[in-house]
Structures are given as structure tokens and as C-alpha cells.
Amino acid sequence: MTEKIKTSKETAARWERTYKTNPVTSLPWEEGSPSSYLIELIESGVEKPGPVLDICTGSGNNAIYLAQRGYSCHAVDISPTAISIAREKAAKAGTVCDFKVGDVLNLDFPNDMFGLVFDRGCFHNFSPEQRSAFISEIYRVLKLGGLYQLNSFSKKGHDWGGPPYGFSPADIRKLFRSSFEILWIKEISIGGGASGQFFLSALMKKATRD
Numbered sequence: 001m002t003e004k005i006k007t008s009k010e011t012a013a014r015w016e017r018t019y020k021t022n023p024v025t026s027l028p029w030e031e032g033s034p035s036s037y038l039i040e041l042i043e044s045g046v047e048k049p050g051p052v053l054d055i056c057t058g059s060g061n062n063a064i065y066l067a068q069r070g071y072s073c074h075a076v077d078i079s080p081t082a083i084s085i086a087r088e089k090a091a092k093a094g095t096v097c098d099f100k101v102g103d104v105l106n107l108d109f110p111n112d113m114f115g116l117v118f119d120r121g122c123f124h125n126f127s128p129e130q131r132s133a134f135i136s137e138i139y140r141v142l143k144l145g146g147l148y149q150l151n152s153f154s155k156k157g158h159d160w161g162g163p164p165y166g167f168s169p170a171d172i173r174k175l176f177r178s179s180f181e182i183l184w185i186k187e188i189s190i191g192g193g194a195s196g197q198f199f200l201s202a203l204m205k206k207a208t209r210d
């Protein structure tokens with residue numbers, strides 16, 4: 001049997017150090033509130049309440065929102081400190097979510113469990129060699145027809161290599177098209193265009209594999 005690719009101990013330790021040594025509010029990705037991309041998706045009514053997974057949840061803003069909206073919420077992050085911050089926040093908000101320390105490349109969930117996997121700032125951390133393991137795990141835990149919402153850096157204004165990596169819509173199509181039906185891809189300017197950087201947001205649906 002081939003060994004599953006896992007995130008290296010060094011990378012996991014680096015993320016943990018980041019959360020241990022910095023106040024969470026100082027982290028550049030921390031919004032302190034749910035992502036507008038997630039709110040838009042949920043308010044569109046596209047996914048009915050059921051089991052959902054927030055990958056690389058960080059301090060849990062998006063997972064908590066999903067729990068508040070009536071979804072059966074599950075969330076993973078590789079940093080134990082991030083997970084304890086998320087658990088505390090959820091308790092303060094009076095919400096219930098299953099927050100787990102775990103590696104996205106080796107998820108501790110059964111096949112076909114989720115109707116939605118939400119990703120803000122997760123996929124773009126993985127190297128080219130790790131991407132097919134990442135896509136296989138997301139594919140495995142989603143039910144057929146389940147949705148994957150990807151929010152990553154775009155290549156526009158982010159072309160220094162990585163991690164984190166930037167992607168073009170064509171890159172995303174090439175990487176995901178054999179397993180997912182791509183419903184849409186958008187490039188959205190960060191900070192109203194002043195930064196010259198873009199985020200790439202995509203919605204795709206688990207399909208039967210080519």
C-alpha cells in the first residue's frame with residue numbers, strides 16, 4: 001500500500017509557532033468575522049443544512065458562522081493553538097462545532113460525508129507535489145454533488161512563487177476538472193484594487209471521476 005502524503009512536521013510546527021507567538025488579531029488573514037464569500041454562498045440557499053467542513057479553519061470564524069446557520073459543523077486545522085482559540089470563540093458565541101486538530105492531506109472523516117467543504121486560504125499553502133493528495137482528500141470526504149468552495153490567492157499581483165501560491169482560472173480548471181464540475185471562478189481585487197493583488201474564488205461540484 002502506498003503511504004499517504006502528509007504535511008511535514010516542520011510545516012505543522014511553523015503554523016503552530018505562528019499562532020503561539022502572535023495575537024490572533026494581528027495575523028494578516030484574520031478577519032474576526034465570517035468571509036463575505038461564504039455568506040454570499042449560504043444566503044444563495046445553494047446548500048441545505050447538513051454536514052459541512054471548514055478546512056484550515058484558523059480561529060474558526062467561518063465554521064462558527066456555519067454552525068449559527070444550522071449546519072452540522074466540522075472544522076480542522078493543523079495548529080492546536082488555533083483550534084483552542086476556535087473552540088473558545090464558539091463557546092462564547094454559544095455554538096456547537098466539532099473542531100479537530102488535523103491535517104487536510106489526511107482527513108479523519110469517512111468518505112462521502114459532506115455537502116460542502118469551505119476553504120479560505122487553505123489550498124494555496126500546498127506545493128505542486130502535494131496538490132493531488134489535497135484534491136483526493138477533498139473529493140473523498142464530499143458526497144457526490146457536494147460543493148467545494150475555494151478561496152485562494154490569484155496569480156494576478158502574486159507571482160513570486162510560494163507558499164502561499166497564486167493561481168489563474170486556467171490553473172484551477174486544469175487541476176480540478178477531472179474530479180469536479182467547475183460552476184464558476186471569479187477574480188476579486190483585494191482592498192478595492194489599491195494593493196494590485198487579487199483573490200481567486202471558485203465554486204465546484206463533486207462529479208464522477210473521468
Ligand SMILES: C[S@@+](CC[C@H](N)C(=O)[O-])C[C@H]1O[C@@H](n2cnc3c(N)ncnc32)[C@H](O)[C@@H]1O
Nearest residue numbers: 007015029056057058077078079103104120121
Ligand atoms: C491563511 S490561514 C487561513 C485561516 C482561516 N481559514 C481564515 O480564513 O481565517 C491558513 C490556515 O491553514 C492552517 N493549515 C496549514 N496547513 C494545514 C494542513 N496541512 N492541515 C490543516 N490546516 C492547515 C494553518 O494553521 C492556518 O490556520
